[in-house]
Amino acid sequence: MASRKTPAGDGAAAGNPGARRISGTARPKAAAEGKGPAAGETRDPAAPGPAAAPAAETKAPDGPAGSRAAPGANGTGEAKRPGGKSARKGERKLKQIAVYGKGGIGKSTTTSNLSAALADMGYRVMQFGCDPKADSTNTLRDGTYIPTILELLREKGRVEAREAIFEGYNGIYCVEAGGPSPGVGCAGRGIITAVQLLKQQNIYDELDLDYVIYDVLGDVVCGGFAVPIREGIAQHVFTVSSSDFMAIYAANNLFRGIQKYSNAGGALLGGVIANSVSSGYQRAIVDDFVKQTGTQVMQYVPRSITVTQSELGGKTTIEAAPDSDQAKVYRELAKRVEAHEISTVPKPLDAQDLRAWAAKWSDQILAVERGEVRSAGAQI
Numbered sequence: 001m002a003s004r005k006t007p008a009g010d011g012a013a014a015g016n017p018g019a020r021r022i023s024g025t026a027r028p029k030a031a032a033e034g035k036g037p038a039a040g041e042t043r044d045p046a047a048p049g050p051a052a053a054p055a056a057e058t059k060a061p062d063g064p065a066g067s068r069a070a071p072g073a074n075g076t077g078e079a080k081r082p083g084g085k086s087a088r089k090g091e092r093k094l095k096q097i098a099v100y101g102k103g104g105i106g107k108s109t110t111t112s113n114l115s116a117a118l119a120d121m122g123y124r125v126m127q128f129g130c131d132p133k134a135d136s137t138n139t140l141r142d143g144t145y146i147p148t149i150l151e152l153l154r155e156k157g158r159v160e161a162r163e164a165i166f167e168g169y170n171g172i173y174c175v176e177a178g179g180p181s182p183g184v185g186c187a188g189r190g191i192i193t194a195v196q197l198l199k200q201q202n203i204y205d206e207l208d209l210d211y212v213i214y215d216v217l218g219d220v221v222c223g224g225f226a227v228p229i230r231e232g233i234a235q236h237v238f239t240v241s242s243s244d245f246m247a248i249y250a251a252n253n254l255f256r257g258i259q260k261y262s263n264a265g266g267a268l269l270g271g272v273i274a275n276s277v278s279s280g281y282q283r284a285i286v287d288d289f290v291k292q293t294g295t296q297v298m299q300y301v302p303r304s305i306t307v308t309q310s311e312l313g314g315k316t317t318i319e320a321a322p323d324s325d326q327a328k329v330y331r332e333l334a335k336r337v338e339a340h341e342i343s344t345v346p347k348p349l350d351a352q353d354l355r356a357w358a359a360k361w362s363d364q365i366l367a368v369e370r371g372e373v374r375s376a377g378a379q380i
């Protein structure tokens with residue numbers, strides 16, 4: 001890569017004169033400076049800590065159904081050096097993660113900050129936008145948009161993977177799957193096509209990636225959106241949810257999808273990223289939901305004006321306000337994702353139980369907020 005996101009780029013990108021495609025396999029800045037993760041730096045995401053959640057039921061990687069370690073997870077605490085090969089010979093180092101959640105819940109914001117934090121830790125990261133809105137990666141690129149794989153295909157008929165990969169903050173590889181023309185075709189088709197294209201052309205190996213993070217719209221129950229889970233492409237799924245019922249409803253639906261494909265080699269659940277969770281009752285609701293469904297909170301991310309400010313400036317918080325408290329929260333999330341090895345099959349609530357659960361919260365929410373009672377699931 002010749003340079004970081006250059007507003008006056010080579011103009012090669014269709015419909016976006018500012019886009020600059022990748023041309024080499026340059027390493028993120030931190031990696032080039034040797035600022036990689038320290039050897040042996042791993043962490044148990046279920047360990048008690050400020051953001052530790054009720055521990056999920058995890059089992060040994062080769063244990064009975066219900067849990068699965070990522071390919072390449074060796075559990076030895078050996079850190080993966082940026083751009084380097086896995087600590088163990090023959091094992092795969094690439095970690096593929098899918099971030100799901102309802103539209104507008106904060107997936108792209110969280111994913112972009114996660115990608116930026118991982119890149120700053122020295123990892124080689126690709127962020128793969130799987131939302132027909134195709135706006136996943138724009139805060140990694142000074143607010144500019146890149147042409148999507150479907151757009152390029154429509155325009156040219158045939159696309160080389162490298163033509164669809166653009167450079168973002170600190171060397172992050174940015175891809176947008178895109179969607180069909182409005183009103184035509186299946187919105188999930190972009191994901192199927194895009195994933196196939198990059199897989200066929202072996203680009204993940206070629207770029208020697210440490211992380212591919214899929215940012216996927218989670219409230220459309222179409223097969224295309226399940227691709228990162230169903231095809232076993234991602235190893236770990238995280239869902240972004242607030243304490244709002246509709247966000248929890250979407251998360252619960254996602255858990256059903258994960259459960260459905262879990263016996264067929266589908267991705268398993270790493271946990272919930274609790275976004276815009278600031279007050280006590282919000283935390284109590286999310287805590288109770290993860291307890292009921294047998295998962296864990298990966299990180300509590302407060303609602304923050306720093307995020308809004310950064311986004312208005314076309315940047316992630318990691319880039320725009322690296323010393324802010326919010327940036328610390330995203331870096332903490334990145335460390336937890338780095339340490340995360342074992343995902344599990346969630347236990348979604350059926351429609352009736354989810355309704356009853358919500359009704360219980362409707363009754364006790366004010367009492368929890370006033371501090372009169374503590375919910376069973378609350379870690380507050």
Ligand code: ADP
Pocket residue numbers: 101102103104105106107108109110275276301302303304305307308311
């Ligand atoms: P999604 O990708 O799930 O559709 P976005 O990441 O685009 O959602 O977020 C929707 C809006 O919410 C954006 O304007 C974003 O800046 C804002 N947002 C998300 N998370 C936070 C947060 N923690 N604090 C403040 N604003 C947030």
Ligand code: MG
Pocket residue numbers: 107108109131133135136215
């Ligand atoms: Mg988005």
